[in-house]
Amino acid sequence: MTTTLAHLYLKSELPMTVTSTPDPHLLAFHQRLPGYAPTPLVRAPHLAAALGVREAWVKNEANRLGLPAYKILGASWAVYRELETRYGPFTPWTTLSDLAAQLTPHLPLTLVTATDGNHGRAVARTARWLGLAAHILVPDDMVAARIQAIEAEGARADVIPGTYDEAVAAAARLADERHLVISDTAWDGYTRVPGWVVEGYSTIFQEIDQQLADLGGQQPDVVAAQMGVGSLAMAVVTHYRAPGRQTRVVGVEPTHAACVLRSLQAGALTEVPGPHASIMAGLNCGNTSPLAWPSLQGGLSASVAISDAQAETAMRLLAMDGVVSGESGAAGAGGLLALVSSEGAGCARTRLGLTPDSTVLVISTEGATDPDAYARIVNGADLA
Template sequence: MTTERSSKYFNPAAPMTVDALPDPSLLAFHRRLPGYAPTPLVRAPHLATALGVGAAWVKDESNRLGLPAYKILGASWAVYRELEARYGPFAAWATVDDVAAQLRPHHPLTLVTATDGNHGRAVARMARWLGLDAHILVPRDMVPARIRAIEEEGARVDVVDGTYDDAVVSSARLADDRHLVISDTAWDGYTRVPGWVVEGYGTIFQEIDGQLAAAGGQPPDVVAAQMGVGSLAMAVVKHYRAPGRSAHVVGAEPTRADCVRRSLEAGRLTEVPGPHTSIMAGLNCGTTSPLAWPYLRGGLSASVAIPDARAEEAMRLLAEDGVVSGESGAAGAGGLLDLLSGEGAALARAHLGFTPDSTVLVISTEGATDPEAYARIVRKEI
């Protein structure tokens, strides 16, 4: 490990129960997108051994609707709902081409967003499917491979001289009647679209419920969720802290962008100024989404900020279980490794009720979005 140290927060109160029903049309919507198939739920015996638990499951989002990350689930649902709110209701449709045809009278339309990589590419893909333009703003430290991937979707990419948070501010300024901002983080007066993004992630958990039942697996006792602005963790809390469910939710983020952990300790939203230089690029966010904040404050049992070396360790361990997981994708597993095998492991196990028979769930949110970095870290070509 490096001299960079992790930091932890344990919620002193019992995590809240969230009474939030999923939209019944969500899964049917995703099933109509090109190339839909449930992503694998993988048994991870090497991870389970490393964590000292009875079973570990990994939801492998390295290939979701033809993209190497889960973000398309939230982006597609938010784009669809926002377009329908403005120009609908849409007539009955079977394919995205049918929706695109209904949008043509409203052209020109451009989808706009800020991104650290995966969300922007997902918005650009949705724009391409619907015959719309896309304008994606990225921070100055975005690696070239991720920029090229967005441009290959046909999007215009502008590099902002600043952080992801600066790119978010710049994207918000572009909003008008012809430029629809599809952000996964909220700000004052802008919550509708980020709420739909979070809602869109619910398909992951509907799939997991069915897959665990089919495999005879136990519901998870602990679920790890990586945190940038907090949208995925909010979705995890909404599902696993619903009535009748009692899983502990653990949030993980980089030590260099630990806005959620600092906010939890302060009891209020707290910004982490940039630059944010973690290899967990998708989590390099200095500001927690105010939409997600109440769910994180009340629904997380623990939060851990991990150094890059811990994410690299998790990437190599997941590879042993057959899961190709990028730097951000492995952060949830890295957080559990830090909590359960690092300093203070006994306290963490007691707080989260871990036993040798416990079941954990990790969401590997991306594949090798930077193939050269993945090969260097895991020491294996993909």
């Protein structure tokens, strides 16, 4: 399936350089969480061949701190920083039990968020670690497996009629002294917590830098980043558009929820009304986070919207490279594949500096979070 120019945005000039330094305590914080280990960085020769590049790397987030997605990095850090801001400073602690004990005088507390799946489960897991309650709001198209996973964390999960964006609005209305909203998207007057979510994701890129050094790999020429509200893509831009880096960043969205792409084309934040019915459930967002927007507008080299069929193709290709990647997880790879087969493929390669000697990086942001769908899409296909 060819990607049309209507589903593609290419920046005509070099993207901006970003100057930002992550909190020096961030990695040490994540290292104290139960089961911390760097997730694998995998060579992907089948993906490289399909893209026509020398080397492709996949950061495989199928098992991050015992959860099947990367979101726990942002959720845990944001919860910690918000709790510290409200009730700290905390005395030195070693385990989460030590930290939870310092919160006892402030109980009961409930963490609240809206989610398309992975972020909500991550907030619920963080709440369970700290002895807090969790109330997770989900859109009405959420598959049962993802709701059940949230409830298995001990959280209350309520289905909100409508889209993810309507669930976000409903979560915001619950905020009070006993209900802390931990959202990964921002709105007017609410940017502090989403900023910490984005910062939390930078652990991924600190790990990648070290892994590439250990494996003798080159820094990537092009990185693909999935975009729902844009928080992960903001983290990618912040890291890879830092001074001294020449990496290009490509943002990827579903065709029917391409709010960043439409905003880039319009030159201003633009809503894509629902319903958003893509199988890439974690990316079914109609509004770009206003916190992420300046970084995306200035730092993306390209933006592409892909179909469900293109995401499925990427899932099967990543499986050939040994990576179990769910529908949203494979979207980054799907976006790069769409770029090299688009009507503007030649122009895209030129603008991105993508050559047979290039190195690319994709982040497989989740594993098989809907196991039945994964089995149908991948295991039912001929991978030979």
